[in-house]
Amino acid sequence: MSASSSQLPLSGGPGAAANGPAREHVVVARGLTKRFGKFTAVDGLDLTIAKGEVVGFIGPNGAGKSTAIRMLCALLAPSAGAASVAGFDVAREPESVRAHIGYMSQKFSLYGDLTCLENLRFFAGIYRVPRTVLDERMRFAVAMAGIEGREDALVRTLAGGWRQRLALGCAILHRPPVLFLDEPTSGVEPQARRRFWDLIHQLAGDGVTVLVSTHYVDEAEYCNRIALIDAGRLVTVGSPGELRGEQLGGQLFECACASLGEAVAVLRATPGVLDAAIFGDKLHVLLADAPAAPAASVAHALPDRLAREGIDASAFAPIRPGLEDVFVQLVSRAKRRPGNGVARTGDGERT
Incomplete structure (x- = not known):
């Protein structure tokens, strides 16, 4: 751990399992805030994510999901609060953070006028993938994307599901320990979405920590935990089962x-x-x-x-109640609560 990030707890603490060994927290945010003039896009985000955990960032468009992810990726400077990713402080060590993460932006990030292999080589160069492992990593990405036989096709000619899986392959060429996916399945057909989530869980099984944002409530079921955000504030955090058991007040x-x-x-x-x-x-x-x-x-x-x-x-x-019922009620309740306080389910953080 770097000296500048040692002020943030990376293991144990509020997010640790209550009845088991403490798990290393590779993503930690405390009071993370981003203001644009008088507008607060993210307001006091508190969140911890353990190694190998898949956490879903769920919320409507404009809730602050993308802004929070960009701060955690060290692409946007916080206005207040602190965060560390893979042991590095996002404000003080942005280059180290970016070297240890994979990131898929909300908008499609590959180059349509390049072939699949040309995109892979381009991103491998950006991530400084050693030449000794480049061919192996590229073969893995091609197989993961399911584009065998289409390696020389222009990316713009691929179906949406193939493009997204190829983008994921590009994001993990350098084998990052943390992966940030910003609405990666938006506009992708349901069958391709499910295959994409299978890939996410394969990566998590190998110890990769994943934060994935989505506005598809059904995708929340695929996550270990769900962080529900609305109007820049975290409404609740918990597993799908814990959230379904949330008291709705009726x-x-x-x-x-x-x-x-x-x-x-x-x-x-x-x-x-x-x-x-x-x-x-x-x-x-x-x-x-x-x-x-x-x-x-x-x-x-x-x-x-x-x-x-x-x-x-x-x-x-x-x-x-289904998750959508719970989300609707929790968001409505948060809007009515004096001061818009934040609830926490199952991770021990403050209420």
């Missing part, structure tokens, strides 16, 4: 009905209904649960309430 019910939009408006104005949202061709309704008005009793009366407005609906059945 019971969740589902129903099928006609005129979904009208039904949502009616339900949100109904006493006992905390929230209502459209999920595909169904409604998810969060109901308060109190001794004087149990959620089940409120749910039983809702079809009649809708019928009085001319809306046919099925019976409301209790369901287990």
Whole structure:
């Protein structure tokens, strides 16, 4: 560890496993903040990521995910706070940080007018990959991307999934211990997205630490832990299972009905209904649960309430919350909380 990064804990501490040996933290952020004039893009980010862990940065567009990743990659100077990556301080040792990470930007980063092999050679030169291992590393990247037989094709002619896997291959030519992926599957078809995530977990199995941002909630299921960010602030951190078990403040019910939009408006104005949202061709309704008005009793009366407005609906059945239900409620709760405090689930950090 470098002297300048020794002020940040890289093992043990808040993010360590409570019932097992402490794991080395290769990414540590404490109070990381970025301001652009009067606008705060990232506000007091606290996050630790262990070696070989896959952490999903989940949040809507404009939430601050890309800005946070660029600070951790030492591409953007923080306005406040501190961070270390692979033992190096992002503010004081940016060149050392960049030498020890792989980075895929939100926008496609390869050169479309170059062939696949030419792109690989170009990035190998940037990362100073030794000539003695260059051919082996390039063969590995070609196989990982699944472009055997297309090595001499111009990158712009490749399908989106191939391009993204090739970009990942370019990002790991120098075998970095930490990998930052900024919405790498945006615009990629579902089957290619799943293959991309298989590659991510193969890398994590080899000890590579991965922080990947996405606005696809279903991709959160592939992560060891999820960091939910909104409006520049971290809302919660936890495993998918821990977040699904998060208390929503009521019971969740589902129903099928006609005129979904009208039904949502009616339900949100109904006493006992905390929230209502459209999920595909169904409604998810969060109901308060109190001794004087149990959620089940409120749910039983809702079809009649809708019928009085001319809306046919099925019976409301209790369901287990999904991650999207949890995310919607946690973000709404954070916006209502005085001072917009931050919750933490499962990693012991402050609330």
